[in-house]
Amino acid sequence: MPFMMIAIDGPAGAGKGTLARQLAHIYHLAHLDTGLLYRAVALKMSEGKEDLSDKDAALKIASGLKPADLKSPLLRDEEVGNIASQISTIPEVREVLLIFQRDFAKTIFPSKQGVILDGRDIGLVVLPEAPCKIYVTASPEIRAMRRLKELHEKGISGIYEAVLEDIKVRDARDETRKISPLRVADDAFILDTSELGIDEMVEKACLFVDSKYPKTSGLTSLSKE
Numbered sequence: 001m002p003f004m005m006i007a008i009d010g011p012a013g014a015g016k017g018t019l020a021r022q023l024a025h026i027y028h029l030a031h032l033d034t035g036l037l038y039r040a041v042a043l044k045m046s047e048g049k050e051d052l053s054d055k056d057a058a059l060k061i062a063s064g065l066k067p068a069d070l071k072s073p074l075l076r077d078e079e080v081g082n083i084a085s086q087i088s089t090i091p092e093v094r095e096v097l098l099i100f101q102r103d104f105a106k107t108i109f110p111s112k113q114g115v116i117l118d119g120r121d122i123g124l125v126v127l128p129e130a131p132c133k134i135y136v137t138a139s140p141e142i143r144a145m146r147r148l149k150e151l152h153e154k155g156i157s158g159i160y161e162a163v164l165e166d167i168k169v170r171d172a173r174d175e176t177r178k179i180s181p182l183r184v185a186d187d188a189f190i191l192d193t194s195e196l197g198i199d200e201m202v203e204k205a206c207l208f209v210d211s212k213y214p215k216t217s218g219l220t221s222l223s224k225e
Contacts (some may be wrong), residue, residue, distance in 0.1 A: 002113025
């Protein structure tokens, strides 16, 4: 098994993806953004003009996913994200992608000290045995502002009220789905990023990671950069 295993959860726009990428760099970890798995299924469903309610089609696509399918820049499109949120409620698809995630977590990657996975059910379902769990959160209003900024930077128009409503709808869907709803693990470190910049967020996370893995200091790595 990998030496380090870090599970990061949280709602959309809280900063968990940014944090996971930063920690992966600092601690030399193999990183899997599990949300891309659902987005990859969504993209293939969309490109194949499949009926989004067709569970069999979604299951077939999920069963055939390859790591290369997670590389497309189209996975970050807003519409793909909305479709992925719907697909993530299908129990059979979640079961297939759960196997993908656990297989990744058990893989020994050359030159890596371990693995880090981020998503919405990592600490409770995918890697409940992970010694280091972080739940990243922020207020819906802050997350909506961040998302709106991202859209504008991409040249995409957006209205704050609409973005905020979309985030609230997605939160409700994630928190109330019957299979693996978004919840905080009892042993997770809760990191509220509402008032934090990226550097502050990473520093607080490193303090927690270092407490779980004393022989590997992320703060030392930060001081050298």
